[in-house]
Each structure stands twice: as structure tokens, then as C-alpha cells.
Amino acid sequence: MSVGQKFAKYVSQNVLGMIGISLYILADTFFISKAVGAAGITALNLVLPIYNLIFAVGAMLGVGSAIRYAVAKGRGDGEAADYFSNALIWGTVFGILFMIPGGLLPGRLVALLGGDAQIAAVGAPYTRIFMMFSPCFIWNSVCNAFVRNDKAPGTAMAATLLSSLFNIVMDYVLMFPLGLGMEGAAFATACSPIVGILICSTHLCSKKCGVTFRFRKPSAKQLCASCQVGVSAFVGEISSGVITVAFNMIILRLAGNIGVAAYGVVANTSLVAVSMFNGVAQGAQPLLSEFYGKGAQDKVRKVIRLGIMTSLALAVLIVVGVYFGADYIAAVFNSERNVQLAQYAGVGLRLYFTGFLFAGINITGTGILSATESARWAFATSILRGFVLILIAAFGLSALFGMRGVWLAFPAAEAVTLAVTAAALKSTLKHSWDGQRESKLL
Numbered sequence: 001m002s003v004g005q006k007f008a009k010y011v012s013q014n015v016l017g018m019i020g021i022s023l024y025i026l027a028d029t030f031f032i033s034k035a036v037g038a039a040g041i042t043a044l045n046l047v048l049p050i051y052n053l054i055f056a057v058g059a060m061l062g063v064g065s066a067i068r069y070a071v072a073k074g075r076g077d078g079e080a081a082d083y084f085s086n087a088l089i090w091g092t093v094f095g096i097l098f099m100i101p102g103g104l105l106p107g108r109l110v111a112l113l114g115g116d117a118q119i120a121a122v123g124a125p126y127t128r129i130f131m132m133f134s135p136c137f138i139w140n141s142v143c144n145a146f147v148r149n150d151k152a153p154g155t156a157m158a159a160t161l162l163s164s165l166f167n168i169v170m171d172y173v174l175m176f177p178l179g180l181g182m183e184g185a186a187f188a189t190a191c192s193p194i195v196g197i198l199i200c201s202t203h204l205c206s207k208k209c210g211v212t213f214r215f216r217k218p219s220a221k222q223l224c225a226s227c228q229v230g231v232s233a234f235v236g237e238i239s240s241g242v243i244t245v246a247f248n249m250i251i252l253r254l255a256g257n258i259g260v261a262a263y264g265v266v267a268n269t270s271l272v273a274v275s276m277f278n279g280v281a282q283g284a285q286p287l288l289s290e291f292y293g294k295g296a297q298d299k300v301r302k303v304i305r306l307g308i309m310t311s312l313a314l315a316v317l318i319v320v321g322v323y324f325g326a327d328y329i330a331a332v333f334n335s336e337r338n339v340q341l342a343q344y345a346g347v348g349l350r351l352y353f354t355g356f357l358f359a360g361i362n363i364t365g366t367g368i369l370s371a372t373e374s375a376r377w378a379f380a381t382s383i384l385r386g387f388v389l390i391l392i393a394a395f396g397l398s399a400l401f402g403m404r405g406v407w408l409a410f411p412a413a414e415a416v417t418l419a420v421t422a423a424a425l426k427s428t429l430k431h432s433w434d435g436q437r438e439s440k441l442l
Helices: 003-035 038-074 082-104 106-112 117-132 134-149 153-175 181-204 220-294 297-332 339-371 375-401 403-430 437-441
Strands: none
Touching: 003 038, 003 134, 003 153, 003 181, 003 220, 003 297, 038 082, 038 106, 038 117, 038 134, 038 220, 038 339, 082 106, 082 117, 082 134, 082 220, 106 117, 117 134, 117 181, 134 153, 134 181, 134 220, 153 181, 220 297, 220 339, 220 375, 220 403, 297 339, 339 375, 339 403, 375 403
16 A cells, blocks of 8 residues: 555554544533532543543553553564563553552542532542553553554454444433442443453464563563653643643632533543544554564655644544534533533633644654654643643633633644644654664654
8 A cells, every 4th residue: 555545544443543542531511410419520520530541540551551562573672572562561560659549549539629518429430440440451452452453443443433423322321220320430431441451362362463472570670761762642631630620629618519520521622632632643653663673664754744734634624524513512501401511611712622622733743853853842732732722721821711711721822833834844854864863862
């Protein structure tokens, strides 16, 4: 296949897979809004940062190790296969570290994130259950990333989509016919990565698989090497949690629990858009890493151009669609027909989503930088958009414009970050491809 055909295949399958992940989060939000109401959405939004942190660790281990694997394999490095085993072993260690506080102090965690007594009572069972399955979330991220980089993007997509479908179906079954409420939603979410792992195993256990697992002593050196190029994926995931915590605190002061519920609608809906751009970035990554490892400069540049053009086209479609459909989206999650919730969410969706005109290129651009081992640039753009600029904008604009300032913080931060991303991509395109780049950046 040509470079364009490979790009279309990998990106389309990864976009579908990532949309599947976002849809099951939306399904959680929808079913919880029906079963528990605004209090349930508020509790879900308050504990979402913990969920983001678990996913961030999984993304850093999975994407980072898979990038190292793909580049090392392209260069003929004999240590390439070791990255898979190392990632799973370290994933187990980190997963256990999440299980301990989740099992012992779930209510305290919800309270620390801003929940009052009522919200803590609603959110504690949900938090306990999904945190006890933390290793499964991390293993799933690792397996999916390696399957995708081992020339099986279709299997990776199927794993993501089918695990998401399982979650949605079980959400309904456990919450309504069985009447388990928030606990049912948590069980459905917790079991979905197991489905993903089983489907990925159909490739990992096949004769076509180029990676194998073997018990070995964990390598801190390989972990650090993987985390260096996976840190942008970590920041991309964890930034959602940090932003959610900051926004929740600001909105609780400005608009109370109803405002937080409205932000939950905006934030969870935005995950669908973010998933599309993550799909473009992750779909392009195996191709970029392979071509970069082989020194195929022209092919790398073509994939970069295709990635940016695709992201820009998606961004325009998303912004236009949400602008005209904001009121309908808000109504879906407003089972109690709360007028304040509808007003906050409608305005929030229209203002917040304009940021994707910039965020789409930033997300895809950061993925490109990581895939070509531009670790410093990838880290810089991730930190800027994920922490520094968004927090400055959130506190500054909310002080000036109230809730409208909260919604405008995301577009403002992404617009400034775009200038840095453009400079980083320009530098990457001009950089020499003589094989010495890795030692200069790490």
C-alpha cells in the first residue's frame, strides 16, 4: 500500500476505536443521569481525574514502550521485544499502587476532590470498584498499543470497540433491570478492559505476533526510556484530570453543584472530540515510528502533512456540529429538566468547543513529536496546553467573566499553544535524520 493508503487504514481504525472509549464514558454519564440525577453526574465528574490518572499511566507505559519497540525494530535492535514484557510488569506495580487507596479510602478521595457528604456517599462505591481494577486498565492500554504497532490495527480497533460496546450494554443491564445504580456503572466500566485484553490476545497469541511476554526482572532503564517518549501521552491524559479538578473548584464557587453537573456534560462530550484527534495521532504513530526508524524522511513528512490536514478538517466539522446541536446535547443529560443546567451546558458547549480548532492540531502535533522521538518538544507542548496555560486562563478569565470565562479558558490556552506546536513541527521537519537525534534529545 502507498503511504496515504496506510495512513487512511491506521487512522480510520484508531479513530473508531478511540470514539468507542469516549462513547462508553458518555454512556456512563447518560445512564447515571437517568438513574441518579445531577448528584450522580457531579460525583462522576469529581472522580474522573482519578480515572484520568490511571489511564495516563497506562498510556505512558503503552504508547511509550510501543514507540521504543517500533523504532528499535525498524533499526534491527535485538532488545525491541523486551519492551512489551517490561511494560506489563511495571503496569502491574503501578496498578497495585492505585488499588490500595481505592479499596481503603474511596469516600475520602471523593471528599478531597470537592464532594460534600451527599456527593461522597454517592461516589464512594463507584470509586472503590473501578480503582480495584486498575491493573486491568493499564494492561489493556499496553496490549492495545503493542498490537497496533505490531501491524494489527484492526485487532486493536476491534478490542476497543467491543470492550466499549460491552460496557454500554452492561451499564444498562446492571443499572436498570438489576437496579445496581452507581455500583452497576462501576462494574461495567471495570470489566470492559478485560474484554479488550482478551481480544488483543487473539493477536498476541498468534503466529503473526512479533512480540512475546516472558517473566523478567523489571528494567528501570527501559521504563525511563519508554516514559521519555510516552510522557506526552501521560500529560495528555492527566491534564484532563488536572483541568477537571481546577474547573470543578472554580465552578463550585461560581455556580455550585448544578454548575459542576453542567461542566460534566461539557467535559464528557468533549471526550468524543478529543478521542478523534487521539485516534489520528495514535493511528499515525506506528507509521511515523517505523519510517523514522528506517530514516525514510519523505514518508515521515507525508504522514505529518496528512495528520495535520485530517485534524483540521475534523475540527471544523466538530465545532460546527456542536454549535448547532448544543441544546440537544445538553437535553440528553438533563433528565430532571433543570433550567439552570440546560443554560450553563448550552452556552458552555458552544464556547468550549471552539477550542478544538486549535486543540486538534495540538493533540495530533504532540503525537507526531513523540513518534519521531522529539521528546523535549512533545513534553513542552503537552505541559503548556495541559497545565500551565489552561490553569492561568481558567483562573484569570473566570475572575473577569465568571462562567463564560471558564468556558473560554480552553480555547484561549489552545490558541497560544498552537504557536509552540507549529514551531516544534517546523523544527522536526528540518531536523537531520542521520540517526544521532535520539542521543541529543534524551
